Amino acid sequence: MLQIRCPWCGPRDEPEFRYGGEAHLRFPGNEADPAAWARFLYYRDNPAGAYRERWVHTAGCRQWFHVIRDTTSHRILGSYRLDEPPERAR
């Protein structure tokens, strides 16, 4: 059971959140070519190590935010708001 720091509400237990997968994806728009569209729909980074990912605090303030988490240890290196750069993670 992870404990995640919501940038707005503070540290909360994992069941309060929903996972949103890889962060900083760009919606390619409806003009994307088939390969780019397939990439956007189905392909997500899956690194062993630090991963920038999205979570949403569904049971709390309902805000989406970013987390940097080590996928090999579940250590959380920090979380940051959508309008903050990863360097602001804490």
Add this chain to the structure above:
Amino acid sequence: MPEHAFHNPDFLWRNPDPKPSYDVIVVGGGLHGLATGYYLAKNHGIANVAVVERAWLGSGNAVRNTTIIRSNYLRDESAALYEHSLKLWETLAEALDYDLLFDQRGVLQLHHSQADVRSGTRLVHALRLNGIDAEWLDTESVKEFCPLINTSQDIRYPVVGAFLQRRGGIARHDAVVFALARAANRLGVDLIQDCQVTGFEKAGDRVTGIVTSKGRIGAGRIGLVGAGRTPLLAAMAGFPVPIQSSPLQALVSEIVDQVLNCVVMSSGVHVYLSQAHKGELVMGAGRDGYTSYAQRGSFHIIEQQVADALQLFPLFGRIHLLRTWAGIVDVAPDASPIIGPTPVENLFLNCGWGTGGFKATPGSGWVFADTLANGRPHPLVVPFGLDRFERGDLLDEHGAAAVAH
């Protein structure tokens, strides 16, 4: 011989050093990798094969699953593949000359809502027309088939019916690892443990070998069967796969008297369980939602699945949770496997079995050995290629969506 230590054979395998090169290298010494090695030698006479494993044979999901075997998949493509596998299971112990404790005690899938019933009956109809055994049981028949289940209509989510596949069942996972490894070894396949792949050697777009912690090994063709670690291997080989790796937990109780006569699954109340031959209850539930390679999951998943199990089996209240574990499952966007060629010539992929890998073991090994031996997809796996994502021809096996208005 202790009765519970099973009849493991006197000899399993050699522990050879790798040769400079092989006709085929199978990367991943889990169940599917071992089965691939075995069938390459047995079905195709290709014995100059190495199965390389980063840790010990079966150290991934082979020993982290709930050993349920069934072929009750909705889609024709999936049903054909899993049924092929189930048929192989039915003769596998004999073929491998090894008691796998394969036991067709029946897989009962409980339904708890009208939406559940709709998808359940649809599955029964589809399977029957596909020539696969499938029965629909009403609540009374459920009670008759498995008297231990609480079929009271007063509980929060009463059982309103069930799907039954009598040919489904369980096997002893360690025995399957041992048996496939022994059989592959006997046929001349080199099983190379403690051998981590760190890179691929290529000539242009063609793969020619692997770089490992035990040195470089050349290969004619290479099959990647890395389950949850496949994305890391594919990245080394230079192409992405649409796989997310996440924890799937299971648990086992201490050993108690035999009381449960079949495999019970419930999608409405998220749990599946069976009682192994030694007497321990083996139980699983949904996977944890996040990406992970840590082979650990979140405890609330365990708490929830046990509460779910007690709804159905009040008798289990005082049984103890003995051990929990998590495998790293590789899940594709449509929850179907990915098998076939890759953008790299002579490099083939077999992954994405997600939560369904154990039951697919012989079938997966069979079709992948054929694919590797012939350099083209086995007919059963043509729809399962990596190219389906760009086309949008997904093979959704999340189960028919089930919500009511």
Add this chain to the structure above:
Amino acid sequence: MRRLRPGTATDPAKPLSFRWNGTAFDALAGDTLASGLLANGVRVVGSSVSFGRPRGVMSAGLEEAHAFAQIGEGGASEPLMRATTVDLHHGLVARGLSTKGTLVQGDDPARFEKRHGHCDVLVVGGGPAGLAAAWAASAGGARVILVETTARWGGALGRDLELIDGAPALAWVDRITRDLAARPEVTALRRTTAAVSLDQNGVVLVERLPETTPPDRIRPIRRLWQVRARAVVVATGALERGVVFQDNDRPGVMLASAVRSYWHLHGIAPATVVLFTTNDDGYRTAFDLVEAGVLVRVLDARESIGPVGEQARARGIEVLSNAVVAGTRADQAGLLAAARFQAGRRQGEWPCEVLAVAGGYQPLLDLPAQRPDQSHRIVGAAAGQWSLAECLLDGLDAGVAAAEAVGFGSPGPTRPVVGPDWDRSPGTTLWQVPAPDGDETRSFVDLHRDVTVAGLDRALGAGVRSVEHLKRYTLAGTGIEQGKSAKAAAGAIASDRLGSEKPLGVSTGRPPTEPIAFALLAGRARGDLFEPVRTTPAHPAHVAAGAVFENVGQWKRPRYFPRPGETMAEAVAREARAVRTGVAIMDASTLGKIEVQGADAAEFLDRLYLNRLSSLKVGRARYAAMCRLDGTVFDDGVVMRLAPDRFFVTTSTGHAASVFEWMEEWRQTEWPDLEVWTTSTTEQWATYAVAGPQARTVVQSVAPTCDLSREGFPFLGVRPATIAGIAGLLARVSFSGELAFEVMVQSRHGLAVWNALLEAGTPLGMARYGLEALSLLRAEKGYLIVGQDTDADTSPIDAGLGWMISDKDFLGRRSLEMATHRRSDRKQLVGFLPSDPAIVLPEGAQFVADPTQPKPMTMIGHVTTSHPSPTLGRSFGLALVRGGRDRIGHIVHAPLEDRTVAVEIVDPVFYDKAGARRDG
């Protein structure tokens, strides 16, 4: 063994009795089941699983691999408890087991509870290091939780007579625990085991609370804690190892520390003891028991026995050096009778009641082993500190450091003076004494699983080289004591027997460190409290009306309202007829409702929905649907525009949460430039559909001031209205094709308005209708139900919703442009009519084109909705069929179990194709 005196743990003023295998025994408060049995001379507790050999108590704690018991009776009967960790209470009923537990049917009255805990520092282990750590950590006011597995503080100090600050160590324990009790921010829990280590310093604790026989129904007997700490200090100590030798499983072979423990804590001692030790620490047992008048002889495995051995000799104890136990001899009952030894060239046999084995200590690390990030601070014997002084200092330092790390100061702790100190270090390493006759089939490595050295040999011979394969081949280390006594030995002995190869190590431990009862994991989530139940404001009225409910997610929704004696089919037909011919009312309050506000609300909805909603006029509603990104149908509902910048959106019940989250996701992450807000108002509103030709009359009577005329309030109109005196909303939407009004009032008035509507409808014979009738009525009109009439790969075009798609951008549009969505063989939603109008096909039945084809047959579609229709006077249904729209007018076949039914594919609208009836 027998009790010679009360021990420090037992209270002679509190006698109790318990039953073991049907016989009553006396014991004292403070006894464990194991000490209670030993005090009564019970030497055989169970039998070995594979060989049926008798087994007794071998330890005094967690590592017990022999003495298993079934505790309690009836539904409260609990299998496979270790006698060494069960605290006795008066009336306890227990019986011996091998390694298989028994399940007993019946009501279990016991309660199990859960609790969340939070602290600055969690200290695991209440021995000297843990007490010191907790004391130092809490001195400056930090919040500390201290847990101890056993019923007593002090850990090894209870069995090892030590002096701290010149006084018996237990006095120090008293002083420290009194200090801790006086600190308000300290929670000190005994009988509490740290079982699972979670990420971010979470730890799951199992607390055992006092029990009675029979259990009472209110007071919990166990509590599962989930603690979040800012720092975790692990002071779990060390366990003594045994030594493997031939016939080392006889009742009477015990750990030396356990023998000492039973003597000091429970006053129980045997008459004769042979001590087999590899180290100085073992001699404590000899010295302490000699003082009690026990005949003790010592076999010391070391070449040189050292000063402690010499001290023993000086006290008249016979000590053999370079001596090992080569085997044991049993009496006729299989109980230990004598230890056979080999000392240099001398062989012999010493009769004894107990063979105490001191194989050296091994840190107990199964909790921190669960932590790949090594975030626990390990102290004391668990960290390999082998003297009491070091353990205390280590604990104090860790406590200070932990407190400081979380921002609390600590007064410089006074450093206790220990003396004289004992060396607990392992001495000579000896895992196994080879069987003199070479027969290793009775040299037990895992006593629980009956794994012998011969079993290990066999595995190695088979080619096994990994300790994990060794575990799986032999089962060594898989017992309920979690391999505490066996895992290390199995790895070490196997390495030894392989000779020169590298050590195999120890197989990975898996959580929990201690078995946890399922009932405790479930806690309060059983019976009526299993999962939240959601009910609508009118729920009491539905119950009173005899509704049969259906679970829809967490909601309870009426499926139908049978009259006395009516079957479901009859009730549904009656309810549906009422809608078609009279009037009926349905509770639609579970529909998801979302208010979308803001200057960019219309643009926002345009991007989400297939159809253009910016063109919707204020006071109007529109049926709308949305896709997932992959172009499949996600949800449908009605969008109402209440003001230029205000929309009221409904969703299906099942998708209420996911549609809301979907909107928020896009609003926050992709379109932060839009000024729009979404607010879930699902429970703000109670919603009732009044449908049927007489609906206007009913609604008019409760909303007399509202113009409900065809012209004044046209189809898809929305307006504020006062309904039964309550301000609300009225909408002209219809899911049945009949004239219908949707009545929305604040949910606090929901029940009153439901009753008012019913009262108004009674003169017209208004019926209540439920989900079954709704499904029938919708299907007659070809109105699909998302999730029932669509699949995970049904596009809106497949579903017949292509008309919604406007020429603007929306989510999913890109996918719909892919070639696969233009294929003509996609599964499309169509209607069907069985050739025999009396046959109602089961939902889920498959269609084939060629009914004679052998299996596997080529399936071309399946039934999604199927009903007998009282309105059509025949059976009908909806189906998803490959190339379905091209098959309209064609015959396909539904092979059922016992027959094959011919079916005509038809247009999905069966009733009132012109839509004339919705205006009444």
Add this chain to the structure above:
Amino acid sequence: MARLRFEPVRDLGALTAVRPAGRGQGPEASGARARALGGLVAALGALPGENRVASVSGREVLWLGPDEFLIASSLENGSDLEQVLRATGAGAVIDLSSNWVGFDLAGDGARAVLASGCSIDFHPRSFGVGSIAQTSMARVPITIWQRSPEPSYRILVRPSLASYLAAWVADAAGSLEAGSLE
């Protein structure tokens, strides 16, 4: 024996959600947001900080997130307030008076009952008078804030889940009263 009070709030009053204008996530996201917040302060007297409740002139203003406040006022003033707030042009204003029902939980045992179903730390060092959290208890979404040091908490829960939550708390309180609190 732990003293514990758990009872429904008979008159929860009007609940009005306010979503201050301005785009983006943070309060500093735009000047429009700052202007909207200024308007709200003028209308309400004060706004709470993050994770706090402000009690001003008989109203409680609950912070629910970076762009959401919930205002609890007496029922008769509720619709007036809605008009006043709309008039400030501060953003979206939504009546949620029926979207929630309330319970008060108070007394010595309150924290123990909360701890048995809610993972938030209610220790006074972490959560005191004026603290608010949206979280879940017994898997039911709740909004909870502390109103007095006694301690006394007010809990908002969706009406559909209220009877389940009440039954759950009664059950937890039962074991607590029986003396399991050590």
